[in-house]
Amino acid sequence: MSTTSIAPDVFITPAAMLEHWQGHRRLTRRLIEAFPDDQLFTFSLGGMRTFGEMAMEMLSMAVPMARGVVSGDWSTSFDREEVSRDEILRRWDEATEQLNTLWEQIPPERFHENLVAFGQYPGRAHDLILYVIDNEIHHRGQGFVYLRALGVEPPPFYER
Amino acid sequence: MSTTSIAPDVFITPAAMLEHWQGHRRLTRRLIEAFPDDQLFTFSLGGMRTFGEMAMEMLSMAVPMARGVVSGDWSTSFDREEVSRDEILRRWDEATEQLNTLWEQIPPERFHENLVAFGQYPGRAHDLILYVIDNEIHHRGQGFVYLRALGVEPPPFYER
Numbered sequence: 001m002s003t004t005s006i007a008p009d010v011f012i013t014p015a016a017m018l019e020h021w022q023g024h025r026r027l028t029r030r031l032i033e034a035f036p037d038d039q040l041f042t043f044s045l046g047g048m049r050t051f052g053e054m055a056m057e058m059l060s061m062a063v064p065m066a067r068g069v070v071s072g073d074w075s076t077s078f079d080r081e082e083v084s085r086d087e088i089l090r091r092w093d094e095a096t097e098q099l100n101t102l103w104e105q106i107p108p109e110r111f112h113e114n115l116v117a118f119g120q121y122p123g124r125a126h127d128l129i130l131y132v133i134d135n136e137i138h139h140r141g142q143g144f145v146y147l148r149a150l151g152v153e154p155p156p157f158y159e160r
Numbered sequence: 161m162s163t164t165s166i167a168p169d170v171f172i173t174p175a176a177m178l179e180h181w182q183g184h185r186r187l188t189r190r191l192i193e194a195f196p197d198d199q200l201f202t203f204s205l206g207g208m209r210t211f212g213e214m215a216m217e218m219l220s221m222a223v224p225m226a227r228g229v230v231s232g233d234w235s236t237s238f239d240r241e242e243v244s245r246d247e248i249l250r251r252w253d254e255a256t257e258q259l260n261t262l263w264e265q266i267p268p269e270r271f272h273e274n275l276v277a278f279g280q281y282p283g284r285a286h287d288l289i290l291y292v293i294d295n296e297i298h299h300r301g302q303g304f305v306y307l308r309a310l311g312v313e314p315p316p317f318y319e320r
Contacts, residue, residue: 010170011271012286017171020290045205046308111171126172130180131318134297138317141301148206157298158291 004069014111018103021133022096023160025110028058029092030155035147037085041147051146054139055088056080063095065117069110070127074118135136174271178263181293182256183320188218188300189252190315191219195307197245203306211306214239215248221292223255225277226262229270229285234278 034057040052064076111126144154192215200212224236271286304314
């Protein structure tokens with residue numbers, strides 16, 4: 001494999017980062033699929049939110065973050081309606097395509113600029129994007145506990 | 161802020177990635193600190209591991225991964241001894257310094273090379289490193305559930 005085309009001060013390229021993120025999103029999709037439909041918006045532990053609410057939050061952050069980074073349009077929907085598991089999965093797949101399309105439109109220098117996401121969260125674009133990915137991993141990990149507590153084996157964490 | 165010194169195909173630089181990781185490690189440290197000492201290796205949900213075991217796993221991955229990427233020495237300790245919370249925190253702080261030292265020694269092109277971590281996990285170095293960070297976020301998220309179930313308020317996720 002040639003690595004000579006990669007610039008000297010690169011931990012990861014935008015293309016590899018998108019692939020990494022979409023790998024996480026495939027795993028989260030498998031968790032949503034594995035979650036009993038009738039527990040998605042009812043089951044919780046420790047007084048926390050349901051996994052359905054967390055999944056809706058993920059959807060409200062991923063594409064809206066990418067769109068904001070591309071265009072400065074920071075609109076998103078924070079309403080947390082309860083929809084069926086199939087509808088979440090449908091929106092998930094839609095977001096997968098939108099994310100791919102939007103990502104290509106981000107000028108590479110943009111990742112290093114200071115932005116204010118959603119009108120209230122300042123940071124460099126790469127940190128704001130990592131926050132969205134990390135938030136997904138964080139809440140998915142909580143979904144793993146919910147699923148185990150429900151007696152369901154979650155998908156393997158290492159499989160993307 | 162000038163961004164002109166950043167090469168064109170960079171999502172994030174090695175220096176910014178280390179800072180991002182250490183931010184996560186500071187949050188995980190706060191979670192370990194908040195966890196009741198007498199529950200660290202006893203409390204669990206859904207038949208899962210204790211948070212103490214997860215924290216010991218994080219320690220067995222972070223510095224050993226960085227050392228392996230630097231030197232090809234993939235030795236690590238997978239024994240999961242039960243130590244006190246103070247001892248975990250002591251090892252955590254030690255690892256923080258070691259990680260900073262090792263990171264500086266990673267030649268930037270190394271992040272894009274294919275390696276076999278710990279003699280058994282193949283991948284590009286950046287993906288292997290992200291796996292360690294993601295694994296920490298994943299299990300820390302589970303620690304958040306444990307802590308809530310124990311009636312303890314976890315530190316805020318967004319604070320690094």
